[in-house]
Amino acid sequence: MNLKTFKIGGIHPPENKISAGNPIVAVELPKRVTIPLSQHIGAPAVPVVKKGDRVKVGTLIGRGEAFISANIHSSVSGTVFSVDTITDLAGFQSNVVTIDVEGDEWEESIINRSEVIREITATPEEIVAAIKEAGIVGMGGACFPTHVKYMIPNGKKADTLIINGVECEPYLTADHRLMLEHAEEILVGVDIMRRALKSERAVIGIEANKPDAIEKMTKVASTFSGIVVQPLQMKYPQGAEKQLIKAIANREVPSGKLPLDVGCVVDNVGTALAIYEAVQKHKPLFERVVTVTGKRLEKPSNFLVRTGVSVEYLIEKCGGIPEGTGKIISGGPMMGKAVVRTDIPVVKGTSGVLLLDESESRRKPQSNCIRCGKCVSVCPMGLEPYLIEKLSEKSRWAELEEINAADCIECGSCSYTCPSALPLLDMIRLAKANVMRIRRERAKK
C-alpha cells in the first residue's frame, strides 16, 4: 500500500477503537426529543412551528434565513410540546423545539426504502438546492452549512474533491462503520458531490488502521469513474482539513485562506451519505451515527440516532454511566468538549460520546518549561506553542499576530506532548481570541 501523509508535525496517541467491530444499531425512539435550532455555524434557524403543531419525520421546523445558516427538520413524528430555551452542553442558552413522540410516521416525499439508487438525474444547481433544503452541514464536527461551501464563487474552481474517511480521533468509530456498511450509498453521494462541484477527481482518504474499510471502499469505488481511495499513514491529526489536503493533493492552504483557494473541497463521509439521502431519497438531515464508548462502559456501541435524543438516554442503552467515571466528552478525546450535564441533545455534529475514567480525567500537575522543543516538533501547522504561551501570559497580542497564532487548528498535539504538562492550547486559544479581536477592531477603522 502506498501510504501518504502530511509532513510537518503530528503525534501517535493510542487508538482505543473499542467499538470498531460493533455494527450500527438504530436506537429505539424515546418519548420526547429536544431539537436545537442551532446545530451549525452561523445564524440559528428561525422556528416555523409552535406549541401544539403536529409534525412528521422530516417536517421543516426551523428555516435558515441568513446567508450562513441551515434548515432544521423534525426527527420524529408527534406533537410540538414547546419552543423555548435550554442550557446546552457548554453552558450557553440555546433555542430548542421539544416534541412529544407519537409513532414513527415519515413525510410522504421521503423515499423510505433501503435499496440504493445509483442513477443521478439532478443537475448541479438542483443538487445544491437539495443540499440546502435538507439542512446538510459538515458532519465531521465543524457543522458548516454545506450548501454555502458548494456555492463556488466566480474565478475559483474545485478540481479535487477530498472525502474524509480518516477518523483520526481515538475511540471514535462511526465513520469506520459507515464505510463498511453503507459503502455504495457513500460513493453515490461522492459522485453527486463531484458533479455539483464539477471536479475532475474525487479522492477518499482512509487511515491505514481501517484495512477492511479501505478494501471495501476501494472495491465499490472501482465501479464508479473519477473516484479513488487513498490509504493514509496513521498520524494525528491526519483528518484535519489542511493536513488532509497536503497528504492527498500535496497542496498547502496558505494562512488565512480556504481549501477552495488551492482548488480543493473537503467533506466527511457522513456528509457524503447525508447528501446521497437528500438528493436521491429526498430525506433531510435528522439522524446520524454516534459512537458511545469508554473503557469501562458495559456495551460500547455505534448507534444510528435521531437528532434531539438525549445523551443520557444513549448512555443508558449502553449499560449506564460506569462507576468511577470522571469526565463525559462530546466528541473525541483530543478535540471534544467535556459536558457539564448529560441531559443534552444529540445534534448533527455529535460524532461520539466518550466516558473517561476518573484517573484519566484530571490534568497533570504543571512544572517549568524545559525548552525541550517537542511542542514545536509536533505542531502540524509549524507554529511555536511555547512562544505563544509565553507571549499570551504577557498579553503581547500584536506580536502574537505576527507569529501566526491565529493559524492554530486547536488539534491539541502540543498540550498532549508537553513533558511539563503546560496548558499550551489554553493559552493559544486566548491568543487566537485576542488576535481576532484586534483584527476586527482594525477592520472597523
Place this chain on the structure above:
Amino acid sequence: MNKYIVSLSPHEKGTFTTSKIMYGVCIALAPALISALYNFGIRALAVIVVALVSCIGTEFLIQKFLLKCEVTAFDGSAAVTGLLLAFNLPSSIPLWQVVVGSLVAIGVAKMVFGGLGKNPFNPALVGRGFMLMSFPVTMTSWPDPVANGFMTWDAVTAATPLNLIKSGAVDKLPELWQLFFGNVGGSLGETSAIAIILGGIYLIYKKIITWHIPFFFLATIFVFTGILWLVNPDAYVNPLYHILSGGVMLGGFFMLTDMVTSPMCVKGQILFAVGAGIICTCIRIWGAYPEGCMFSILIMNAFVPLIDKYIRPKRFGSEVNYVG
C-alpha cells in the same frame, strides 16, 4: 446528579514527562559511568558520589530553606548536572573542590536564574569553568589509567592525548582504538568514545534527543580538522584523533544537546552545533587551552536567544505550490 470534571481539550496526555527525560539521560550515562570506574577506579566513584550529593543537596537546600518554594530537587535534573559535572573532572580532583563546583553549577548557574528551564548556560559547564579558573593546577592534572590500579587513591598523572596534540608530541599519542575504548587519560566521562556513543544511541532511540546536534558538531570538527590535516599533515593530526580525544563526544551527545540551553527548532540546532564545532576547533588548534569543547558550548549557549529569534520552524502554508 453526579459531578463530572469539565476541562478544555485535549483530554488525553502523552506519557513523556520531565522526570522520564532526566532519568533517561542518567541511564544513557551508565556506560560512561562504568568506563569511568573501570579506568579510574575508586577515586572516580568518590568524585561522582560527591558531585551527585552536592548538586542535589544544593538544589534541595536552596529550595527548602532559602526560597521556601516547592522542592523539585529530586526530579532528576540536578542528578544529571551532578553526573555531567563529575564526568568533566579528573579523578584526582580534591573532593572539597567538587563541592564548590556543584554549589556554583546549581546555585549560580541554575537557581539564580529561576531554576529548571530558566538557565541560559549549561550548569555543569559553568561549574567546570569556575573550577578551571579557581583551581588551575588540580583541574589540569590527569591520572593515567594504565599506570594506576582500581583501589589507588593518589594517582600517578600523565599527559592526555589533547595535551600531546597541543605540545606537538604526536609520536607519543595512543592508538586510535585506545581512544575509542577509553584506556587513556582525561576527565572521567570523556575518555571512552564507545561508552558515550552507546549512551547517545539510547537517547536518540528514546526520542530524548535527535541525531542532528551530535552529528553536525562532530562532523564540523572532523571536516575542519580534516581540511587542516590534508593541507599540512605534518603540522596537524588526523581528524579521527580530534573526534575521539577530549570532551567532544561527551559534549556533542550530552552537553550540547541539553534542552534548556539549545535552540528550539532543528534548523537552529544545526547552526548551533556547527558554530560550536568551529569554535572548539579554533581553540584546540590556535588557542591557549588544549581543550575547546567547554568554551565552545558556553559561547554558543549565549547565542541561543538570537538563534531562536531569527531561525523559526517551517510554517505550514509558507511554501506556495499551487496556483489556482
